[in-house]
Amino acid sequence: MRNKLISIFVxxxxxxxxxxxxxxxxxxxxxxxxxxxxxFLFPPAGWIMFFNLDDSYGYxxxxxxxxxxxxxxxxxxxxxxxxxxxxxxxxxxLVSVLSGDVEKPFCDFLRRKFPYFDSFTVTxxxxxxxxxxxxxxxxxxxxxxx
Amino acid sequence: xxxxxTWDILFLEExxxxxxxxxxxxxxxxxxxxxxxxxxxxxxNYLSTAFKTLNPIxxxxxxxxxxxxxxDWLVIAFVWFFCITWFCFLIGLFSQVSCILMTLCCYYFYxxxxxxIGTLSWDILLVTLFLMCLTPYHGDYFSVDAxxxxxxxxxxxxxxxxxxRLLQVQVASTFFYTGLYxxxxxxNWLTGNPMYSLMHYPPIGxxxxxxxxxxxxxxxxxxxxxxIFIIFMELSLPFWxxxxxxxxxxxxxxxxxxxxxxxxxxxxxxxxFLFPAQLLLFIHPQAVRGLIEAxxxxxxxxxxxxxxxxVFCKASVARLKVMDLWxxxxxxxxxxxLSEIKLSDGQDTWGGFDAFRRMCRLLPMLYxxxxxxxLPGACAIGRWCYARIARNRRCLGNRxxxx
Numbered sequence: 001m002r003n004k005l006i007s008i009f010v011x012x013x014x015x016x017x018x019x020x021x022x023x024x025x026x027x028x029x030x031x032x033x034x035x036x037x038x039x040f041l042f043p044p045a046g047w048i049m050f051f052n053l054d055d056s057y058g059y060x061x062x063x064x065x066x067x068x069x070x071x072x073x074x075x076x077x078x079x080x081x082x083x084x085x086x087x088x089x090x091x092x093x094l095v096s097v098l099s100g101d102v103e104k105p106f107c108d109f110l111r112r113k114f115p116y117f118d119s120f121t122v123t124x125x126x127x128x129x130x131x132x133x134x135x136x137x138x139x140x141x142x143x144x145x146x
Numbered sequence: 147x148x149x150x151x152t153w154d155i156l157f158l159e160e161x162x163x164x165x166x167x168x169x170x171x172x173x174x175x176x177x178x179x180x181x182x183x184x185x186x187x188x189x190x191n192y193l194s195t196a197f198k199t200l201n202p203i204x205x206x207x208x209x210x211x212x213x214x215x216x217x218d219w220l221v222i223a224f225v226w227f228f229c230i231t232w233f234c235f236l237i238g239l240f241s242q243v244s245c246i247l248m249t250l251c252c253y254y255f256y257x258x259x260x261x262x263i264g265t266l267s268w269d270i271l272l273v274t275l276f277l278m279c280l281t282p283y284h285g286d287y288f289s290v291d292a293x294x295x296x297x298x299x300x301x302x303x304x305x306x307x308x309x310x311r312l313l314q315v316q317v318a319s320t321f322f323y324t325g326l327y328x329x330x331x332x333x334n335w336l337t338g339n340p341m342y343s344l345m346h347y348p349p350i351g352x353x354x355x356x357x358x359x360x361x362x363x364x365x366x367x368x369x370x371x372x373x374i375f376i377i378f379m380e381l382s383l384p385f386w387x388x389x390x391x392x393x394x395x396x397x398x399x400x401x402x403x404x405x406x407x408x409x410x411x412x413x414x415x416x417x418x419f420l421f422p423a424q425l426l427l428f429i430h431p432q433a434v435r436g437l438i439e440a441x442x443x444x445x446x447x448x449x450x451x452x453x454x455x456x457v458f459c460k461a462s463v464a465r466l467k468v469m470d471l472w473x474x475x476x477x478x479x480x481x482x483x484l485s486e487i488k489l490s491d492g493q494d495t496w497g498g499f500d501a502f503r504r505m506c507r508l509l510p511m512l513y514x515x516x517x518x519x520x521l522p523g524a525c526a527i528g529r530w531c532y533a534r535i536a537r538n539r540r541c542l543g544n545r546x547x548x549x
Contacts, residue, residue: 003158006308009280010157013312021323025331037203040253041276043269044203047320051327053340059350075350081187081262083414084179088262090412091352096199096261109197113190130346131339131366 021046058126060094061139062110064117073114098124098142107145120145157311160304161431163283164438167238167292169313170245170284172423173274174236176416177248180271181255182232184262185225191262192221198259204269205257213257224254238289242282249275267416270320274420277312281305287471288511298467302435310427317424318384321400325380328373335373342369344411356410379403387428400425442473448508450501451488454479458542459487469509486536498536499528 019027020042023035037044062078063070075089082088097106103122110120122145126138189195200210216224228251234244252275256264278284283305285291292300328335345363347353362369379399386396404422407413450466453459463477486498489505496504503519506512518524535542 002306006158006306007153010308010312014315017315017319021319025327039206040204040209041273043266046327047266047270047323048327048331049266049324050340051324051331051333051335053343054334054338055343055346057343057347057351059348079190079262081184081191083183083262085408085418086412086414088412090350090354091265091414092350093261097197102197102199106197109190109195112195127348130343130348134346 017042055129055131056127057130058095058124059092060098060142061123061125062094062097063121063123064110064114065119065121066117070121071117073120078110078113097122100143103143103145107143110145157306157308159307161307161310162302162435163286163305163310163431164288164301164303165427165429165431165434166284166305166310166313167287167289169423169427170238170241170278171236171288172419173271173278173284174232174248176271176419177252177275178232178236179419180268180414180416181228181252181263184255185229188221188225192225192255192258193218196259197261199261199264201256201260201264204260204264209257213254216258221258224251227251228255238285238291241285241289241291242279245275245284246279249279265414267414270316271416271420273316274313274424277309277316281309283309293465293468293511296461296464296468298464298470300468301438301471307431310431313424313427314387317421317427318387320421321380321383325377328377328380335377339366339370339373341373341376342366345369352412354410354412359410387425390430393428397425397428438471445473446491447476448474448504449488449490449492450475450477451480451484451490452477453484453487453539454481456539458539462487466505466509469511471510472508474508475505486532499525499532502532503528 016038020038023037024045025048028035060075062073062075064073065071075094079089079093096102106122107120110117114120122142123139124142126140127134128136128138184191190197198214200214202210228248231244231248231251234240235248249272252272256268256272282291286303286305287301297303327333328340334340342363344351344353345359349355353359362372383396383400383403386392386399389396401422404417407417450463452463460479463479466475467477487501489496489501503525506515506519519528
């Protein structure tokens with residue numbers, strides 16, 4: 001009985017594991033349809049560590065405005081949680097705040113965290129080609145927190 | 147060999163679970179090192195004042211809503227609950243139950259806010275935790291559970307191999323698919339030169355400022371072929387690991403790969419603690435058993451003399467025998483009154499706390515105590531505590547021994 005249960009579990013697990021490992025990038029294009037993801041387990045698109053890196057790079061810079069003057073805020077002051085053995089800022093954790101969906105909560109967070117400033121400007125920094133034009137740096141305003 | 151026999155060997159055959167028990171410690175460390183730092187800034191990460199991002203692809207809307215409705219006091223309660231269950235899992239106290247409860251806490255914090263802890267490697271860790279939750283096998287050794295059971299042969303307890311095998315499949319697949327995605331789907335490691343790009347990332351990029359970064363940044367073709375070599379390693383490593391003839395090389399190559407990864411890139415804690423330990427699961431449990439047996443055969447013996455009329459002492463010695471993985475101790479009860487335990491190697495003799503301190507160097511399960519027993523002042527405190535316990539040893543617990 002125990003061996004039967006183990007065997008059933010192993011078969012189901014291997015099928016689900018393989019399905020989730022291939023679903024997003026292989027099965028969905030093959031079937032031409034969006035396939036359901038197993039909730040509560042497995043990454044959204046398989047094991048895709050560093051699978052696509054081009055020579056452009058972008059990140060977030062946040063400025064606090066005081067008396068009309070802008071001052072760059074160290075990202076480590078914004079995200080103060082320190083991870084062990086690596087730097088979450090260097091993993092570009094702050095890039096997700098550029099999304100318009102999080103504008104209001106992130107502005108509320110900045111106001112609470114840095115009451116010294118009157119307002120904030122959240123900007124994106126983009127290097128279009130790090131290898132061919134390493135000094136070409138584009139910067140623009142994503143949104144402002146007034 | 148027929149399919150049924152192969153299936154039995156692959157998943158059902160009972161093998162010593164000591165490797166899985168050792169792996170439990172690394173799973174616990176990885177989980178703790180990933181989650182606990184986020185508790186130092188609760189107001190930033192989990193309380194109502196936090197900046198939160200949610201992961202609707204991973205969770206159902208209902209689960210996210212449930213977590214988001216948590217009042218702050220519940221969040222704080224979960225923090226304590228996580229810390230307690232995590233510690234129990236680390237030391238192997240009610241190993242399976244603590245693993246399940248700790249994993250539920252992990253899910254709770256992930257649903258509450260994925261901004262800090264939610265990474266691809268966190269999703270990988272949750273898969274590992276899910277498998278660990280299924281059985282209590284990881285509590286068979288290196289655990290308080292093993293001490294509670296008091297079985298001196300706990301280190302060679304045999305269990306169905308399927309959990310360890312599925313963990314092997316997990317890590318091997320992670321390597322394989324990581325390589326496969328780089329050259330197919332939307333991966334650009336053949337058409338582009340990602341390694342070269344990585345060497346030019348700005349300081350706030352994922353590449354650490356390691357010694358050869360600038361030099362590699364001047365050699366695009368070397369970077370390209372380095373990238374191809376990485377893909378080759380990732381694709382071939384599973385075959386190395388599953389083939390007994392190349393397994394040792396596969397494990398060493400995997401270790402080197404992760405050390406290089408850690409030295410050059412800002413990658414999460416899982417790469418430090420989980421993957422290298424998971425590679426060790428490829429060592430055949432019988433080989434582990436053989437190594438331990440060989441060491442036990444050649445172990446330098448220490449004689450332990452204890453009060454044979456004291457129930458507490460007998461129970462303590464039974465636990466020492468469980469912890470005595472290398473077979474150093476030869477325990478001998480004495481019928482005459484003995485004020486403290488004695489440990490002797492034939493030349494030197496240690497008593498009481500000093501004997502315990504010496505045993506911390508002999509018994510692997512006591513190795514963590516080495517961090518404490520040699521601290522300044524530990525000797526005085528230890529001797530005082532030992533003397534108190536020794537004085538009352540016949541009346542510890544709910545009743546006194548009959549003399």
